[in-house]
Amino acid sequence: MEILIQQLFNGLTIGSIYSLVALGLTLVYGILHIPNFAHGAIYMIGGYITLTMMTYVGVNYWISIAVSIIVVGVLSVLMERLVFHPLRNTIIINNKIAAIGILLFLEALAQLIWGADFRQMSSPYNQVLNLFGVTFTVQRLLIIVAAIVVMVLLYLFLKKTFIGRTIIAMSQNREGAFLVGINANKVAMLTFFVAGALAAIAASLTSPINLVFPGMGHLVILKAFVIIIIGGMGSIPGAILGGYLLGFTESIGATYISGDYKDIIAFILLIIILTIKPNGIFAKGEH
Amino acid sequence: MRKSKIIMLMFITLLAVSLAGCIDGSGKTEESEGSTGSTGGENVVNIGYSGPLSGAAAYYGENTLNGLKMAAEEINETGFEVDGETYKLNIIGLDDKYLPNETAANARRLVQENNTPIIFTPHSGGIYALQVFNEQENFLIGAYSSEPAITEGGNSLTVRIPPSYHGYVEPFTEYSMERFGKKLAAIPPVTQYGQDWAEELIPHWEEQGGEVVYESYVDFSKDTDFFTLLTNALEGDPDVLFIGGPSEPTANIAMQARELGFEGGFIIMDQAKLDEMKNITEIFEPLEGSIGTVPLIYSDYPGTDEFVEKYREKFGKDPGSEAGFHYVSMYIFVEAMKAAGNVEDAKVIHENIQAGLDALPDDKKVYEIPSIDENGAFEIPTRISTVEDGEIVSTDIK
Numbered sequence: 001m002e003i004l005i006q007q008l009f010n011g012l013t014i015g016s017i018y019s020l021v022a023l024g025l026t027l028v029y030g031i032l033h034i035p036n037f038a039h040g041a042i043y044m045i046g047g048y049i050t051l052t053m054m055t056y057v058g059v060n061y062w063i064s065i066a067v068s069i070i071v072v073g074v075l076s077v078l079m080e081r082l083v084f085h086p087l088r089n090t091i092i093i094n095n096k097i098a099a100i101g102i103l104l105f106l107e108a109l110a111q112l113i114w115g116a117d118f119r120q121m122s123s124p125y126n127q128v129l130n131l132f133g134v135t136f137t138v139q140r141l142l143i144i145v146a147a148i149v150v151m152v153l154l155y156l157f158l159k160k161t162f163i164g165r166t167i168i169a170m171s172q173n174r175e176g177a178f179l180v181g182i183n184a185n186k187v188a189m190l191t192f193f194v195a196g197a198l199a200a201i202a203a204s205l206t207s208p209i210n211l212v213f214p215g216m217g218h219l220v221i222l223k224a225f226v227i228i229i230i231g232g233m234g235s236i237p238g239a240i241l242g243g244y245l246l247g248f249t250e251s252i253g254a255t256y257i258s259g260d261y262k263d264i265i266a267f268i269l270l271i272i273i274l275t276i277k278p279n280g281i282f283a284k285g286e287h
Numbered sequence: 288m289r290k291s292k293i294i295m296l297m298f299i300t301l302l303a304v305s306l307a308g309c310i311d312g313s314g315k316t317e318e319s320e321g322s323t324g325s326t327g328g329e330n331v332v333n334i335g336y337s338g339p340l341s342g343a344a345a346y347y348g349e350n351t352l353n354g355l356k357m358a359a360e361e362i363n364e365t366g367f368e369v370d371g372e373t374y375k376l377n378i379i380g381l382d383d384k385y386l387p388n389e390t391a392a393n394a395r396r397l398v399q400e401n402n403t404p405i406i407f408t409p410h411s412g413g414i415y416a417l418q419v420f421n422e423q424e425n426f427l428i429g430a431y432s433s434e435p436a437i438t439e440g441g442n443s444l445t446v447r448i449p450p451s452y453h454g455y456v457e458p459f460t461e462y463s464m465e466r467f468g469k470k471l472a473a474i475p476p477v478t479q480y481g482q483d484w485a486e487e488l489i490p491h492w493e494e495q496g497g498e499v500v501y502e503s504y505v506d507f508s509k510d511t512d513f514f515t516l517l518t519n520a521l522e523g524d525p526d527v528l529f530i531g532g533p534s535e536p537t538a539n540i541a542m543q544a545r546e547l548g549f550e551g552g553f554i555i556m557d558q559a560k561l562d563e564m565k566n567i568t569e570i571f572e573p574l575e576g577s578i579g580t581v582p583l584i585y586s587d588y589p590g591t592d593e594f595v596e597k598y599r600e601k602f603g604k605d606p607g608s609e610a611g612f613h614y615v616s617m618y619i620f621v622e623a624m625k626a627a628g629n630v631e632d633a634k635v636i637h638e639n640i641q642a643g644l645d646a647l648p649d650d651k652k653v654y655e656i657p658s659i660d661e662n663g664a665f666e667i668p669t670r671i672s673t674v675e676d677g678e679i680v681s682t683d684i685k
Binding site for chain 2 (some may be wrong): 130
């Protein structure tokens with residue numbers, strides 16, 4: 001029983017990270033229909049900015065995260081302005097190739113600036129708690145709570161504010177949104193900013209339990225794509241549900257079936273869901 | 288969205304992720320200066336290197352190349368004399384992203400364009416790939432891998448630099464069983480190297496009356512978090528954990544095991560180094576009861592101190608054994624060339640490696656390597672390190 005609870009907790013931790021990364025990906029897809037392969041690299045840059053602020057500038061963890069959100073958000077907007085915007089009227093494959101190009105560029109850049117070595121981010125929340133035989137660390141609880149807070153804030157932003165609602169409007173119907181006078185440029189920039197910010201938050205929260213290195217984006221990006229396909233491309237509830245679903249599948253699958261097959265289990269889940277619902281759990285339009 | 292689009296998208300995602308490893312695919316780190324022989328009145332011997340200089344293992348690759356470059360720079364201050372002529376070294380480093388097929392392609396290029404008599408490569412996959420054609424194309428492999436099979440296959444132009452992991456299995460098992468107990472949970476990395484190590488260690492552990500309570504592999508290129516794996520590994524209440532891989536993620540696993548309440552010891556595969564692991568754990572306490580190889584900075588061979596000091600000055604960090612071994616091997620190969628009176632023919636150089644070992648000056652002995660065996664492996668007395676009461680203790684194994 002203890003092991004089940006421990007593994008549910010582990011699944012929740014990892015699922016929170018997956019969801020945050022997948023949310024950024026799905027938002028961009030919803031608006032621009034671009035599968036942003038560079039999102040993993042954006043995530044990695046987020047980790048490095050937070051680390052740099054903490055170790056070289058010496059400010060506290062939370063301020064570092066705030067700086068990281070802004071820097072990575074702006075980087076993400078620049079990416080939209082300089083790369084995706086000029087390509088908006090070409091065929092879609094150009095966007096895909098451009099995204100791969102940005103991914104390669106950012107990884108090489110990170111290796112040039114910060115070096116190829118593994119860095120550790122020590123958070124002030126290393127304490128270990130032991131309740132009823134289940135081990136929590138404060139950082140892990142923080143990941144879970146922060147992910148929920150961010151999701152609630154994102155929900156409120158998208159549903160209750162005017163500019164947030166323009167994002168939803170754009171993703172539901174592009175032409176309709178233009179007709180009512182929504183500025184497509186602004187919405188695209190805003191979406192990229194939010195996606196970048198989400199990636200920065202996810203990376204900053206995870207780094208203390210893992211390490212910061214140029215390839216860290218690979219750990220999450222493939223899974224984030226699986227998640228948004230499971231959840232329905234462009235769907236926000238789909239990304240959240242898909243993230244937790246994958247997190248739990250991995251931890252429970254590794255425990256009760258086999259640790260060596262946990263990725264296979266996750267991909268079998270993907271195939272089953274796509275067989276039943278070819279467009280994902282929340283197909284587009286059902287926001 | 289249609290299904291075909293989804294499949295297309297997944298395909299592209301996979302492509303993107305695999306491409307991401309290919310940054311700077313064929314980027315040379317240094318331009319060659321013509322092939323062996325005379326260029327602008329100066330004799331140059333090109334030395335090839337193919338290793339991971341980008342991607343997940345880039346850090347490891349850089350460290351190995353640093354050792355070579357440092358040796359070459361020192362040697363080039365005066366040059367070295369072979370058969371009455373003075374030569375200088377030119378290291379040509381190519382990136383193979385840890386992929387054996389790339390190592391092979393790089394080696395062909397090095398041999399054809401630069402006429403390199405020696406090519407270093409720091410991973411067993413790449414070494415196997417080169418062994419297919421190195422005898423035919425007549426170049427020597429400076430093989431940095433503790434995999435014993437690379438020299439047991441009968442390749443006549445391979446020099447295996449570090450000690451084989453074979454020698455560690457027995458002392459590691461004995462120490463851990465005695466100090467902690469007979470229950471082992473094995474979670475080595477999923478790489479070929481990790482699997483080979485596990486296949487060697489696990490049967491030996493069982494032969495000695497031990498029990499393996501959990502066995503799985505960890506994939507450092509896919510797992511963001513190790514709590515899931517460790518929760519399962521610790522469920523059987525093991526006394527000892529078998530872990531390994533690059534030092535930093537390995538240290539991370541050890542830390543997380545401690546967080547989950549594990550109090551036993553760690554058997555650490557020779558790829559990870561205790562001093563580098565300490566950079567992550569900050570103190571040795573979490574690693575108490577670990578057994579692994581001796582970190583270079585804790586070694587006391589005649590040339591070690593000088594090397595460590597110079598390396599720190601040049602690169603601003605502590606050298607690992609991979610840098611040290613590459614440094615000393617470069618010197619050994621140069622001594623072998625001198626003894627052979629030849630800088631081109633790999634066969635003749637190989638025949639003179641023992642002479643090179645004998646001629647190696649004491650102050651360059653970052654490691655003491657008395658001899659090379661008939662298969663081409665350096666014979667180095669096995670030394671191991673353990674963490675006891677928060678300190679590293681090194682022991683010789685007879």
